[in-house]
Amino acid sequence: MIVDINFENLSELFQKRNLDSNKGDYGTVGIIGGSNGMLGSILLAGRAALKLGVGKVLIGFAYNESPISVDFMQPELMINTATYWLKSQIKVNTWVIGCGLGQSIFSQKLINEILILKRKSTIVLDADALNILASKNFSKSKLNCANNTVVLTPHPAEAARLLGCSTQEIQNNRLDAVRLLSKNFKAWIVLKGKNTLVCSPDDKTIFRNTTGNPGLASSGTGDVLAGMIGSLISQKLCLKQAILGAVWLHGKASDELSLENIGPIGLTANEIADCARKIRNKITYN
Numbered sequence: 001m002i003v004d005i006n007f008e009n010l011s012e013l014f015q016k017r018n019l020d021s022n023k024g025d026y027g028t029v030g031i032i033g034g035s036n037g038m039l040g041s042i043l044l045a046g047r048a049a050l051k052l053g054v055g056k057v058l059i060g061f062a063y064n065e066s067p068i069s070v071d072f073m074q075p076e077l078m079i080n081t082a083t084y085w086l087k088s089q090i091k092v093n094t095w096v097i098g099c100g101l102g103q104s105i106f107s108q109k110l111i112n113e114i115l116i117l118k119r120k121s122t123i124v125l126d127a128d129a130l131n132i133l134a135s136k137n138f139s140k141s142k143l144n145c146a147n148n149t150v151v152l153t154p155h156p157a158e159a160a161r162l163l164g165c166s167t168q169e170i171q172n173n174r175l176d177a178v179r180l181l182s183k184n185f186k187a188w189i190v191l192k193g194k195n196t197l198v199c200s201p202d203d204k205t206i207f208r209n210t211t212g213n214p215g216l217a218s219s220g221t222g223d224v225l226a227g228m229i230g231s232l233i234s235q236k237l238c239l240k241q242a243i244l245g246a247v248w249l250h251g252k253a254s255d256e257l258s259l260e261n262i263g264p265i266g267l268t269a270n271e272i273a274d275c276a277r278k279i280r281n282k283i284t285y286n
């Protein structure tokens, strides 16, 4: 069965906040990645996570020493190395790993550590984490021990690497591809692109997004989506509402910005997060 994602089936996304709540009620997301000229990718994800309302965001660079200590555009982000956060005692609800991670031995080690040590958290694997999963020397059993709390967010080229076929084959049969990925990896799959598809590991329903436009075809918008998914999961929406909610809001933001002539041409990834925040508040409180 295929179900369209519309805001009517996203009630948890539009819940008002309890007046007596504090930041601890909105969870913590840890974001790991950002190596070799791709430092921006985890900052994009982290800023988006904050703007979607998570209580705390930890940014962990895949370096031995953090290349920056503060993001002056978003000083709320807590910045250190990946290793530092993985060892810290802070309770992290969701780990997002892969944005700009690279595929070095060190990056592979970080993925193994998260999958083995952080089994109780939900783990979102994006970008280079998916490329590492697709590589021959990665053992899928490491992923399976994470007990269905794994979310993979491939774009069509990453999906092709994961299934060992061509991008064209994925695009020719997106429904089969998303089903096969969720079966093979026992994970939630977000197959990105026009009309993003979402499939859960234990459910035959496939959800198809109804928002979004070619304004999203620009650098870093996938990093923003990964941050948004991690943020909503950490805020304790159920997994389905968190994933579908992030996918829908991400596309809706690009649609609204295009109506304002801020896209589709030249739309930038950070703008998506700002607009997604506005839409969530507008629907929730008006």
Ligand SMILES: NC(=O)C1=CN([C@@H]2O[C@H](COP(=O)(O)OP(=O)(O)OC[C@H]3O[C@@H](n4cnc5c(N)ncnc54)[C@H](O)[C@@H]3O)[C@@H](O)[C@H]2O)[C@@H](O)CC1
Pocket: 037, 038, 039, 040, 041, 042, 098, 099, 100, 101, 102, 127, 128, 155, 156, 157, 158, 167, 171, 192, 193, 194, 219, 220, 221, 222, 223
């Ligand atoms: N500011 C930054 O630091 C950025 C870092 N990034 C990182 O760069 C690394 C490489 O990722 P890339 O995704 O650029 O490289 P990839 O080689 O994985 O994929 C890029 C190619 O995928 C194909 N593709 C993507 N979406 C498609 C669609 N809807 N239909 C058909 N084909 C499609 C296209 O051929 C595209 O050129 C990742 O770690 C990523 O996180 C990127 O996210 C961009 C921004």
Ligand SMILES: Nc1ncnc2c1ncn2[C@@H]1O[C@H](COP(=O)(O)OP(=O)(O)O)[C@@H](O)[C@H]1O
Pocket: 127, 155, 191, 192, 193, 194, 195, 196, 211, 212, 213, 214, 215, 216, 217, 218, 219, 220, 221, 222, 223, 224, 225, 250
């Ligand atoms: N033509 C399009 N229509 C709708 N959504 C799109 C389109 N092109 C890209 N997107 C969305 O933009 C995002 C791009 O993610 P990704 O390819 O991982 O980018 P990056 O690696 O640069 O961050 C995905 O959420 C994808 O669904």
